[in-house]
Amino acid sequence: MEILDILILGSGPAALCLASELAKQNLKISGISTKSPYEKWDNTYGIWASELEELGLESLLSHRWSKTVSFFGDGIKDKGNIPTEHHYDYGLINQKAFQSELLKKCKGIEWLNETAKIITTKDKITEVVCFSGLKIKARLVIDASGHKSKFIKRPYLKEVAQQAAYGIVGKFSSPPVNKDQFVLMDFRSNHLNKKELLSSPSFLYAMDLGNDMYFVEETSLACYPPLSQENLKKRLLNRLKKRGIKVDEIIHEEKCLFPMNLPLPFKKQTILGFGGAASMVHPASGYMIGSLLRRAPFLAERLAVFLKDPKYSSLELASKGWSVLWPNELSQRHKLYQYGLKRLMSFDEDRLRSFFANFFNLSTKEWIGFLTNTLPLPKLIYVMIKMFINSPLRIKLGMLNIT
Numbered sequence: 294m295e296i297l298d299i300l301i302l303g304s305g306p307a308a309l310c311l312a313s314e315l316a317k318q319n320l321k322i323s324g325i326s327t328k329s330p331y332e333k334w335d336n337t338y339g340i341w342a343s344e345l346e347e348l349g350l351e352s353l354l355s356h357r358w359s360k361t362v363s364f365f366g367d368g369i370k371d372k373g374n375i376p377t378e379h380h381y382d383y384g385l386i387n388q389k390a391f392q393s394e395l396l397k398k399c400k401g402i403e404w405l406n407e408t409a410k411i412i413t414t415k416d417k418i419t420e421v422v423c424f425s426g427l428k429i430k431a432r433l434v435i436d437a438s439g440h441k442s443k444f445i446k447r448p449y450l451k452e453v454a455q456q457a458a459y460g461i462v463g464k465f466s467s468p469p470v471n472k473d474q475f476v477l478m479d480f481r482s483n484h485l486n487k488k489e490l491l492s493s494p495s496f497l498y499a500m501d502l503g504n505d506m507y508f509v510e511e512t513s514l515a516c517y518p519p520l521s522q523e524n525l526k527k528r529l530l531n532r533l534k535k536r537g538i539k540v541d542e543i544i545h546e547e548k549c550l551f552p553m554n555l556p557l558p559f560k561k562q563t564i565l566g567f568g569g570a571a572s573m574v575h576p577a578s579g580y581m582i583g584s585l586l587r588r589a590p591f592l593a594e595r596l597a598v599f600l601k602d603p604k605y606s607s608l609e610l611a612s613k614g615w616s617v618l619w620p621n622e623l624s625q626r627h628k629l630y631q632y633g634l635k636r637l638m639s640f641d642e643d644r645l646r647s648f649f650a651n652f653f654n655l656s657t658k659e660w661i662g663f664l665t666n667t668l669p670l671p672k673l674i675y676v677m678i679k680m681f682i683n684s685p686l687r688i689k690l691g692m693l694n695i696t
């Protein structure tokens with residue numbers, strides 16, 4: 294049986310971002326995925342425009358907004374309806390263009406429509422047995438099969454907080470957001486009853502897609518147990534109703550659920566992960582696409598170097614790969630984000646609004662760096678301390694877990 298250099302599991306954004314970089318490295322690579330890589334991805338991927346610009350990929354945006362705002366008031370008094378303007382462009386990725394751009398770069402990689410069932414390592418080589426019975430051997434298996442992967446080993450966490458959202462792309466009786474507007478977080482809460490206000494907060498993520506179409510999504514940043522789709526849908530419809538808006542036509546429904554605080558995987562294991570499987574979702578925002586694009590090229594280069602040494606076993610290759618993917622600097626930053634998320638999850642709706650209003654008082658460079666995880670560790674610490682110092686007392690106490 295032929296032994297591949299690399300076998301990739303999955304064909305989502307993580308698998309294709311990394312495969313497209315590995316394809317430049319003159320290696321024997323195959324990919325297997327439950328879903329064909331040519332099948333359209335389901336999710337709607339949003340990103341800060343600068344993240345694509347820095348990589349020369351801004352043409353992959355299907356929509357781009359300059360009027361980007363949030364609402365952190367309660368919506369009850371006039372003051373509560375004043376938007377915070379972000380003055381920073383946001384965009385939606387054109388999935389089809391993104392997917393085909395990546396696939397074009399996956400030259401020489403064969404994709405099989407298979408699902409991995411069992412993975413074992415023997416004599417330095419890893420074997421993947423698929424549900425069809427097909428067996429494939431590779432020096433290194435990279436699991437990019439998403440956050441539900443059962444192959445990647447990580448410390449056990451009982452209460453995995455999840456981001457949950459229910460969204461509608463559709464037409465409405467009147468515009469749910471202003472013309473050409475993108476709303477990152479609308480925390481106005483006058484549509485919620487007292488019980489809902491006390492339970493997990495949620496916000497509206499919304500955008501004008503042009504041609505009288507809008508995307509509106511009720512989102513819970515992170516919660517354990519997660520808010521149900523029914524609950525989020527009810528909140529969304531109540532929010533619209535409170536503003537006298539009816540849904541005229543549903544073109545697409547988006548149901549979102551993914552973990553935000555998955556512990557980082559163990560570095561000593563025989564399989565390497567990438568994407569959701571490797572806990573790469575930003576624990577404070579839920580974003581990952583920018584990170585995949587930024588981190589794939591260096592990882593691919595390093596893996597090609599490691600694979601040049603024929604002595605390395607799957608365990609050695611994967612462990613070296615994990616150290617490149619999660620070096621100390623990024624692991625430390627991840628810990629800080631996890632701490633921040635844990636504290637945010639303990640905040641009630643009022644405190645959360647106050648926290649975010651204060652967060653966006655940081656300079657643009659600081660808040661965008663925080664949200665995209667591009668601040669070096671010392672700068673991240675500085676920004677978090679600055680945020681703390683500038684916070685009202687009740688936020689400070691909350692951040693310190695005093696009340």
Ligand SMILES: Cc1cc2nc3c(=O)[nH]c(=O)nc-3n(C[C@H](O)[C@H](O)[C@H](O)COP(=O)(O)OP(=O)(O)OC[C@H]3O[C@@H](n4cnc5c(N)ncnc54)[C@H](O)[C@@H]3O)c2cc1C
Nearest residue numbers: 303304305306307327328339409438439549568569581582
């Ligand atoms: C609804 C939704 C919206 C999101 N929106 C954004 C956003 O706007 N911006 C952002 O940055 N992030 C967003 N995220 C977060 C994150 O970027 C996505 O979850 C992203 O799809 C994760 O990519 P992935 O490639 O790791 O996993 P997935 O996209 O889940 O892909 C996994 C792939 O593995 C395959 N697979 C699974 N099991 C096996 C197996 N055993 N063998 C072989 N193949 C297998 C699947 O068929 C699939 O092809 C969103 C997530 C969701 C759920």
